[in-house]
Amino acid sequence: MRNPLLAPDLREFVAERDEAGLRDFFSGHHPADAAELLDDLEAGDVMFVLGLLPGRERAAIFDYLETTLQDAVADQMDDHDLAALITYMSHDERAGLMSRLPVERPDHIFQLLARAEREDIRRLQSYEDGTTGAVMTSDYAIVPADETAAAAIERLRHVAPDRETIYYCYVVDDDRHLKGFVSLKNLIIAPAHRRVADIMQRDCVYANVDDDREKTAEKLAEYDLLALPVVDHEHRLVGIVTHDDVIDVIVDEATEDVHRMGGVGPLEYSYLESSFAQLWLNRALWLSILFVAGFLTTWALTEFEGDFEKVPALVFFIPLIISAGGNCGSQSATLIMRALALGELTPRDWFRVFNREVLMGLSLGLGLGFVGFLRALITPSDRVAEGQLFKLSLTIGLAVAAVVLAGNLVGALMPLLLKRLGFDPALMSNPFVASLVDVTGIVVYFAIAQAILL
Amino acid sequence: MRNPLLAPDLREFVAERDEAGLRDFFSGHHPADAAELLDDLEAGDVMFVLGLLPGRERAAIFDYLETTLQDAVADQMDDHDLAALITYMSHDERAGLMSRLPVERPDHIFQLLARAEREDIRRLQSYEDGTTGAVMTSDYAIVPADETAAAAIERLRHVAPDRETIYYCYVVDDDRHLKGFVSLKNLIIAPAHRRVADIMQRDCVYANVDDDREKTAEKLAEYDLLALPVVDHEHRLVGIVTHDDVIDVIVDEATEDVHRMGGVGPLEYSYLESSFAQLWLNRALWLSILFVAGFLTTWALTEFEGDFEKVPALVFFIPLIISAGGNCGSQSATLIMRALALGELTPRDWFRVFNREVLMGLSLGLGLGFVGFLRALITPSDRVAEGQLFKLSLTIGLAVAAVVLAGNLVGALMPLLLKRLGFDPALMSNPFVASLVDVTGIVVYFAIAQAILL
Numbered sequence: 001m002r003n004p005l006l007a008p009d010l011r012e013f014v015a016e017r018d019e020a021g022l023r024d025f026f027s028g029h030h031p032a033d034a035a036e037l038l039d040d041l042e043a044g045d046v047m048f049v050l051g052l053l054p055g056r057e058r059a060a061i062f063d064y065l066e067t068t069l070q071d072a073v074a075d076q077m078d079d080h081d082l083a084a085l086i087t088y089m090s091h092d093e094r095a096g097l098m099s100r101l102p103v104e105r106p107d108h109i110f111q112l113l114a115r116a117e118r119e120d121i122r123r124l125q126s127y128e129d130g131t132t133g134a135v136m137t138s139d140y141a142i143v144p145a146d147e148t149a150a151a152a153i154e155r156l157r158h159v160a161p162d163r164e165t166i167y168y169c170y171v172v173d174d175d176r177h178l179k180g181f182v183s184l185k186n187l188i189i190a191p192a193h194r195r196v197a198d199i200m201q202r203d204c205v206y207a208n209v210d211d212d213r214e215k216t217a218e219k220l221a222e223y224d225l226l227a228l229p230v231v232d233h234e235h236r237l238v239g240i241v242t243h244d245d246v247i248d249v250i251v252d253e254a255t256e257d258v259h260r261m262g263g264v265g266p267l268e269y270s271y272l273e274s275s276f277a278q279l280w281l282n283r284a285l286w287l288s289i290l291f292v293a294g295f296l297t298t299w300a301l302t303e304f305e306g307d308f309e310k311v312p313a314l315v316f317f318i319p320l321i322i323s324a325g326g327n328c329g330s331q332s333a334t335l336i337m338r339a340l341a342l343g344e345l346t347p348r349d350w351f352r353v354f355n356r357e358v359l360m361g362l363s364l365g366l367g368l369g370f371v372g373f374l375r376a377l378i379t380p381s382d383r384v385a386e387g388q389l390f391k392l393s394l395t396i397g398l399a400v401a402a403v404v405l406a407g408n409l410v411g412a413l414m415p416l417l418l419k420r421l422g423f424d425p426a427l428m429s430n431p432f433v434a435s436l437v438d439v440t441g442i443v444v445y446f447a448i449a450q451a452i453l454l
Numbered sequence: 455m456r457n458p459l460l461a462p463d464l465r466e467f468v469a470e471r472d473e474a475g476l477r478d479f480f481s482g483h484h485p486a487d488a489a490e491l492l493d494d495l496e497a498g499d500v501m502f503v504l505g506l507l508p509g510r511e512r513a514a515i516f517d518y519l520e521t522t523l524q525d526a527v528a529d530q531m532d533d534h535d536l537a538a539l540i541t542y543m544s545h546d547e548r549a550g551l552m553s554r555l556p557v558e559r560p561d562h563i564f565q566l567l568a569r570a571e572r573e574d575i576r577r578l579q580s581y582e583d584g585t586t587g588a589v590m591t592s593d594y595a596i597v598p599a600d601e602t603a604a605a606a607i608e609r610l611r612h613v614a615p616d617r618e619t620i621y622y623c624y625v626v627d628d629d630r631h632l633k634g635f636v637s638l639k640n641l642i643i644a645p646a647h648r649r650v651a652d653i654m655q656r657d658c659v660y661a662n663v664d665d666d667r668e669k670t671a672e673k674l675a676e677y678d679l680l681a682l683p684v685v686d687h688e689h690r691l692v693g694i695v696t697h698d699d700v701i702d703v704i705v706d707e708a709t710e711d712v713h714r715m716g717g718v719g720p721l722e723y724s725y726l727e728s729s730f731a732q733l734w735l736n737r738a739l740w741l742s743i744l745f746v747a748g749f750l751t752t753w754a755l756t757e758f759e760g761d762f763e764k765v766p767a768l769v770f771f772i773p774l775i776i777s778a779g780g781n782c783g784s785q786s787a788t789l790i791m792r793a794l795a796l797g798e799l800t801p802r803d804w805f806r807v808f809n810r811e812v813l814m815g816l817s818l819g820l821g822l823g824f825v826g827f828l829r830a831l832i833t834p835s836d837r838v839a840e841g842q843l844f845k846l847s848l849t850i851g852l853a854v855a856a857v858v859l860a861g862n863l864v865g866a867l868m869p870l871l872l873k874r875l876g877f878d879p880a881l882m883s884n885p886f887v888a889s890l891v892d893v894t895g896i897v898v899y900f901a902i903a904q905a906i907l908l
Contacts, residue, residue, distance in 0.1 A: 030659065032677045157642050166639055167621050167680075184638060185620055188611050205484065221705075223486045224698040226621075226680065243697045244678040247704060251675075254708035255792055261715060262788025262884060263781055271793040272803075276810065283785050284818055287858075290781050291822050295829055297773035302837060305766055312759055315769050319751035319892050322773060327717055327744050327885040331737050334716025338709055339725040349726075356730065364738055368745050375749060383756060404741075430716060430884040431781040438773050 010037050014045045023052055031057070035064030043072035051081075056161065059088030068273065071100055079105075083112035086121075090164060092137040092245065095124035123238070132216040133209040135249060136230045136239030141169040143196050145179060150192035156184065164242055168227045171200050176236040178206060178229055206231050209238055216241055217249040218343065257341055260426035261334065263290065290431055296439040297322075304446040307454055313384050313392055314449055317376065321399050322441035324368055325407030326434030332357055333411035333433045337425045340415060347420035353412055361408030365401035373397030391453045398452070399445040406444060407437040464491050468499045477506050485511070489518030497526035505535075510615065513542030522727060525554055533559075537566035540575075544618060546591040546699065549578035577692070586670040587663040589703060590684045590693030595623040597650050599633060604646035610638065618696055622681045625654050630690040632660060632683055660685055663692055670695055671703040672797065711795055714880035715788065717744065744885055750893040751776075758900045761908055767838045767846055768903055771830065775853050776895035778822055779861030780888030786811055787865035787887045791879045794869060801874035807866055815862030819855035827851030845907045852906070853899040860898060861891040 013021040026034050026049070038046045038061065046069065050058045062070065062085060074082055074097060086094045086109065098106050098121050110118050120138050127133025141163045143152040156166040169187075171180040180200035190199045206229045207216040220228045220241065230239040256266045265282045267274050301308075301318075308314045336353065339345040345353070376393035384392055411433045415425035467475040480488050480503070492500045492515065500523065504512045516524065516539060528536055528551060540548045540563065552560050552575050564572050574592050581587025595617045597606040610620040623641075625634040634654035644653045660683045661670040674682045674695065684693040710720045719736045721728050728736075755762075755772075762768045790807065793799040799807070830847035838846055865887045869879035 028657070030677055153642065160639055160643050166642075184642075185614055188607065188620075188638075189614050203482070221698070221701045223484060226697070243680070243701075244675070247675045247697075247701060250701060250704055250708075251796070254705075254712075255796065258708075258712060258715065258792050259788060261712065262784050264785050264788055270796070270798045271789050272798055272806075276813070279789075280814060280817060283782075283814070284821060287778070287781055287785070287818060287822060288825070291774070291778055291825060294774040294777050297777070298770045298829065301770045301773070302834065305769075305837060308769060309766055312763055315759075315762060315772075316752045316755045318769075318772060319755070319776060319896065320745070320748040323748050323751070323885075323889060323892060324741070324745055326888065327741055328737075330716050330883075330885050331718050331741070334713060334718055335725050335733075338712045342705070342709065342724070344724045344726055352726075359730070360734065360737070363734060364741060367738060368741060371742070371745060375752065380756065383759060429784075431777075431784050434780065434888060435777060438777060442773065 007037060007040060011041075014041065014049065017048070019052055022049055026053060026057075026061075031060040032064045034061045039066050039069060043069065043076055047073050047076050050085075055084060055088050059085055059090075063090050063093045067096075067100070070097055074101065079108050079112060083109050086113065087117060090137060091120060091124060091139045092135065095121050099125050127209060130213055131209065132207045132211045132213050132230055132241060133239070135213050135216075135245050136209070136241045137164050137245070138239045139164045140227070140229070140237075140240040141166050142172060142237075143169045143182065145171045145195070145197040145200070147196050148192065149187045149190040149194050149196065149199060152182075152196050153184070153187050156187075164240065165227055168225075168240070170229050170237055170240075171196060172237050176238075178204075178231050178235055178237045180204060181229065204229065207241060208233070213241075213249050214253050217246040217253070220246045221250070253341075257337070257426045260424065261337065261429050263287070263429040263431040286429070286431070290435050293435050294438065297442055300439060300442045300446075304442070307446055307449060311385070311388065311392065311449070311453060313379055313388075314395075314446075314453075316379065316383075317372070317396050317399075318442065318445070320372065320375075321396070321403050321445050322438045323434075324372075324400050325403035325437040325441045327407075328361065328364060328404045329407035329411030329433040329437045330430040331411065332360070332408045333415055333428050333430065336412050336415045337428065340419055340425050345416075347416045350413065350416045350420075353416060354409070357408050357412040358405070361405035362401075364408065365404035368404055369397040369399075369401030372400040388453065395445075395449045395452045399441075399448045402444050402448065403437065403441040406440050407433070410436055410440070461491060461494060465495075468495065468503065471502070473506055476503055480507060480511075480515075485514040486518045488515045493520050493523060497523065497530055501527050501530050504539075509538060509542045513539055513544075517544050517547045521550075521554070521723075524551055528555065533562050533566060537563050540567065541571060544591060545574060545578060545593045546589065549575050553579050581663060584667055585663065586661045586665045586667050586684055586695060587693070589667050589670075589699050590663070590695045591618050591699070592693045593618045594681070594683070594691075594694040595620050596626060596691075597623045597636065599625045599649070599651040599654070601650050602646060603641045603644040603648045603650065603653060606636075606650050607638070607641050610641075618694065619681055622679075622694070624683050624691055624694075625650060626691050630692075632658075632685050632689055632691045634658060635683065658683065661695060662687070667695075667703050668707050671700040671707070674700045675704070707795075711791070711880045714878065715791065715883050717741070717883040717885035740883070740885070744889050747889050748892065751896055754893060754896045754900075758896070761900055761903060765839070765842065765846065765903070765907060767833055767842075768849075768900075768907075770833065770837075771826075771850050771853075772896065772899070774826065774829075775850070775857050775899050776892045777888075778826075778854050779857035779891040779895045781861075782815065782818060782858045783861035783865030783887040783891045784884040785865065786814070786862045787869055787882050787884065790866050790869045791882065794873055794879050799870075801870045804867065804870045804874075807870060808863070811862050811866040812859070815859035816855075818862065819858035822858055823851040823853075823855030826854035842907065849899075849903045849906045853895075853902045856898050856902065857891065857895040860894050861887070864890055864894070 013025060141156055141159055160166045167184045169182055173179055180202045181204035182196055182200040186199050205223050209230050209232050227240045227242045229237055230241060232238050263286045373393045376396040414428045418428055419425045467479060595610055595613055597609060614620045621638045623636055627633055634656045635658035636650055636654040640653050659677050663684050663686050681694045681696045683691055684695060686692050717740045827847045830850040868882045872882055873879045
């Protein structure tokens with residue numbers, strides 16, 4: 001949505017410190033657009049522009065700025081300005097910002113905030129990364145059970161500017177235990193004098209504050225909700241998770257799975273935002289594990305040296321055979337891991353998967369094996385001893401079939417096993433499957449060669 | 455959310471055809487829960503249960519049933535019942551259902567529907583898969599520009615049951631050109647007598663009916679919206695895309711990327727729902743391409759036969775070296791593809807990526823190369839000719855470093871190139887990167903061996 005025509009205008013206004021021009025420029029934009037335009041400026045200029053806008057608008061745009069720019073701007077603001085900004089920010093964003101401030105600063109800021117704000121930020125900060133508590137926001141709307149629909153709507157009208165959403169509101173008792181949920185739609189449809197208690201849904205879907213954020217995201221998606229109430233272990237309402245936060249969670253979790261599958265550990269920041277050292281460590285760890293695991297192939301080939309000294313042509317096909325197995329294993333691992341991630345499969349389905357993938361591995365393996373057999377038949381005649389060509393080709397064909405079958409089963413079953421043992425199935429990355437199959441493949445290949453050829 | 459305690463009750467009610475029990479059972483459940491319970495039953499039983507419920511409730515539950523069960527139930531319903539059901543279904547779901555009916559049936563059903571419904575279904579069916587038109591729904595809410603806020607709310611109240619959402623509504627002129635957007639929140643906050651035209655946002659964010667659904671999903675997510683209006687090429691409002699559909703799109707697109715990365719073409723259905731033949735074809739295609747590409751490794755090794763006949767120990771390290779390059783390439787390809795998919799990178803960033811990944815490849819390669827050098831030093835002395843061990847080890851170390859660097863660059867730059875050429879960068883799957891690096895790796899390895907050892 002970046003508009004290349006607007007950016008030069010903006011730069012000009014900023015360079016000339018044209019306050020009227022800037023106020024005008026920003027009044028017509030969605031905060032997300034405004035933030036995107038500001039993302040290209042220096043922190044000092046951003047602070048100048050934001051300073052011209054009314055408090056609520058300033059905070060709305062700040063909420064959308066990139067994390068690194070938020071931090072840089074906060075760094076240049078004095079404590080009073082930052083505290084004022086924080087008062088208007090959305091509750092989840094500001095808790096994040098406070099967590100990223102340098103050591104002493106949060107204490108200074110906290111002294112300038114009202115007690116309620118302070119406690120709210122401290123509570124949101126207290127939840128562990130990856131939990132529902134860490135993605136929820138506390139600016140939800142509450143309506144009393146004994147109010148009429150008309151009175152509840154009137155109440156929502158007043159609190160609307162400070163709430164993340166007023167389309168869903170919640171009913172709690174004196175101890176904040178979650179008692180029910182009512183949508184603005186149902187409040188509007190209901191006769192004006194009807195009581196909230198008679199409209200609200202009592203057994204509403206909710207999440208626990210300690211639930212994995214992924215589980216909560218799936219729940220919201222499953223029920224097509226705008227927001228999900230979040231309760232603590234005593235069933236007290238402590239926050240809501242909204243549809244837009246859920247989209248972020250879903251995208252983050254998909255990124256994590258994709259990275260794991262490619263043999264990269266989860267990154268805290270994006271590719272460009274991550275430092276070279278972070279990326280290096282993250283990648284070096286997995287590469288080293290896989291490299292050391294690869295020593296097994298070296299060991300196996302050392303053992304089989306006698307065989308390929310007798311028939312050197314066996315060497316020609318080593319990469320072809322082990323890659324075929326690795327590729328087939330990557331395919332089945334990918335299919336099973338994604339199905340597990342989407343909840344389409346559980347480890348209890350292992351037998352069904354096993355049956356299907358045995359057949360799949362056999363049919364793919366026999367197909368590729370036949371192609372491999374044909375390929376081996378055209379090996380130049382000066383590279384194979386007289387009369388050995390057919391036996392060599394048969395060896396290649398059978399080895400491809402066997403290694404493809406083995407690779408397919410390893411790829412399909414290992415993720416189920418990992419999940420069953422409580423690990424993340426995505427740890428069975430494509431490179432990891434390939435490495436496992438490499439060793440197996442070499443052993444199987446030479447076993448077949450010894451039986452047929454040697 | 456499946457409740458194992460409820461399922462046996464349900465089966466009992468169904469077995470005994472206990473109509474009162476069943477009506478009672480379903481009255482308290484969210485349609486998504488009800489559908490999940492029904493997903494375990496036979497189509498005939500599902501039809502019996504749905505037949506007991508009022509039309510709107512029946513359609514709401516039907517909307518949530520699994521696609522295959524929807525089709526099976528529709529198959530058993532007579533045309534009149536199905537037409538009645540379709541009248542109440544959400545507009546996007548019913549267009550999908552109609553598209554999946556067997557050949558002659560849609561014509562019969564169309565005759566039983568009102569003209570407006572018929573045209574609506576035909577229009578929604580007309581958009582190509584993957585476009586915004588194919589995921590939008592036509593049951594959006596419209597308010598006239600000259601109406602007061604109070605009158606608009608009253609209007610929404612009446613249409614609420616038949617609209618996907620009333621939280622966002624749209625203003626169109628007589629030719630249905632999109633003129634503006636107003637949220638229920640703003641209608642409620644506004645003074646009762648204020649006109650919609652004075653409250654509405656005129657330049658609202660929208661999508662075109664032909665836009666890629668992924669782009670539309672990103673737009674909705676970027677602006678944290680509940681729904682996005684969709685216009686045709688004459689800027690006439692034709693539908694909306696809602697937050698829940700966007701979540702489905704995001705999950706689908708992530709699945710497609712994950713599958714592509716693992717060397718599996720996009721699947722129409724989930725792993726368990728896809729037929730064996732569909733999966734086989736899908737997988738066999740990519741495996742065959744990769745297998746035939748692998749012939750290059752066979753050809754290269756045939757060329758280098760003289761080298762490894764002189765020093766057979768060179769063979770021991772072939773899989774180790776090419777895997778290290780493939781793994782490193784999978785990592786960089788994964789990082790770059792995901793960053794491209796998330797819009798964090800564009801092909802124009804290639805120089806930045808190149809610089810970074812040259813350094814990364816060098817540092818990872820030198821690290822692994824050193825480990826490889828040490829590993830080669832402990833090759834059993836009876837397998838290496840007198841005095842060759844150090845030179846062999848040096849060859850291995852340098853080859854690992856060079857192949858890791860090459861693999862890293864191939865993995866990082868090929869997705870950028872593909873994207874630049876207009877292809878899906880995820881086509882550069884992990885198996886494909888590994889195959890490319892296999893050949894390169896063998897050639898580089900033996901070139902280094904020839905320079906140092908032979």
